[in-house]
Amino acid sequence: MTTDTSVVEVTLESDLKKVEFADEISRRVSATAGFDEDDRQKIEMAVHESLINAIYHGNKNDETKYVYLRFEIHGDRLVVHIRDQGQGFNPDTVADPLATENLLKVSGRGIFLIRAFMDEFKVENLPGVGTEVTMMKKLNSSITPNQGGTDREHEGHNTPS
Amino acid sequence: MSMKATTRQVDSITVIDLSGRITLGEGCVQLRQLIRDELGRGNKNLLVNLADVTYIDSSGIGELVSAFTAVSNQGGQLKLLNLTKKVHDLLQITKLYTVFDVHDDEAKAIASYGKSAGA
Numbered sequence: 506m507t508t509d510t511s512v513v514e515v516t517l518e519s520d521l522k523k524v525e526f527a528d529e530i531s532r533r534v535s536a537t538a539g540f541d542e543d544d545r546q547k548i549e550m551a552v553h554e555s556l557i558n559a560i561y562h563g564n565k566n567d568e569t570k571y572v573y574l575r576f577e578i579h580g581d582r583l584v585v586h587i588r589d590q591g592q593g594f595n596p597d598t599v600a601d602p603l604a605t606e607n608l609l610k611v612s613g614r615g616i617f618l619i620r621a622f623m624d625e626f627k628v629e630n631l632p633g634v635g636t637e638v639t640m641m642k643k644l645n646s647s648i649t650p651n652q653g654g655t656d657r658e659h660e661g662h663n664t665p666s
Numbered sequence: 667m668s669m670k671a672t673t674r675q676v677d678s679i680t681v682i683d684l685s686g687r688i689t690l691g692e693g694c695v696q697l698r699q700l701i702r703d704e705l706g707r708g709n710k711n712l713l714v715n716l717a718d719v720t721y722i723d724s725s726g727i728g729e730l731v732s733a734f735t736a737v738s739n740q741g742g743q744l745k746l747l748n749l750t751k752k753v754h755d756l757l758q759i760t761k762l763y764t765v766f767d768v769h770d771d772e773a774k775a776i777a778s779y780g781k782s783a784g785a
Binding site for chain 1: 687689690691721723724725727728729731732734735752756759760761762765
């Protein structure tokens with residue numbers, strides 16, 4: 506029996522070198538979901554930025570901590586969950602990178618890009634667990650999703666020790 | 667694929683050809699060091715060719731901003747050449763397209779530095 510949702514779950518060590526691997530998974534998942542090239546790049550970048558935040562700011566590059574990545578391909582949208590083991594953050598406190606006084610700042614554009622590229626973005630601080638970012642991108646209704654793959658796929662799963 | 671960089675002199679302008687990924691970590695560190703080295707050699711007019719950059723993230727964009735500021739503070743000019751659509755779009759939505767002097771023709775870019783640069 507098939508369901509309307511396909512899931513890909515990945516657990517990553519807190520190592521920035523793993524991000525490129527996650528980028529590749531993101532590209533494949535969004536292609537499977539039926540997104541066009543432009544949207545695939547946007548999704549890849551949103552996932553990339555969120556993952557960097559989780560590893561660098563959330564888990565503070567502590568390789569004993571993990572980042573949990575979950576892609577859900579629904580019929581009309583892709584939902585991505587990224588959970589770290591950090592102390593959480595409030596995205597509303599991040600300065601506006603488009604403000605004149607911030608334009609030449611070196612950092613502070615990641616959350617802005619995620620919001621620009623995805624249709625929904627939310628952050629939940631889970632006490633004692635970590636922080637979970639959820640983002641969603643709607644699929645253009647004129648494009649038919651690729652129905653390949655199983656209902657539930659696991660790729661590159663590294664079980665935490 | 668990590669970032670690769672080669673530099674060449676065209677008249678008095680240092681052209682930096684970048685390829686690969688400019689992302690947090692190795693790519694950004696490499697770019698920062700490269701700019702420092704060029705400024706250390708007294709090369710203050712830099713043209714950064716991004717034609718073969720396959721991916722740039724927010725940290726990579728920040729590194730370009732940092733390079734722009736460092737070069738400007740030394741009295742030089744850092745300009746960008748051959749943006750891919752991806753990089754072009756990113757600079758547009760981050761409002762940095764108006765900050766950088768962007769070119770798609772190397773000869774014209776070199777000429778744009780003017781006589782003060784000895785071009």
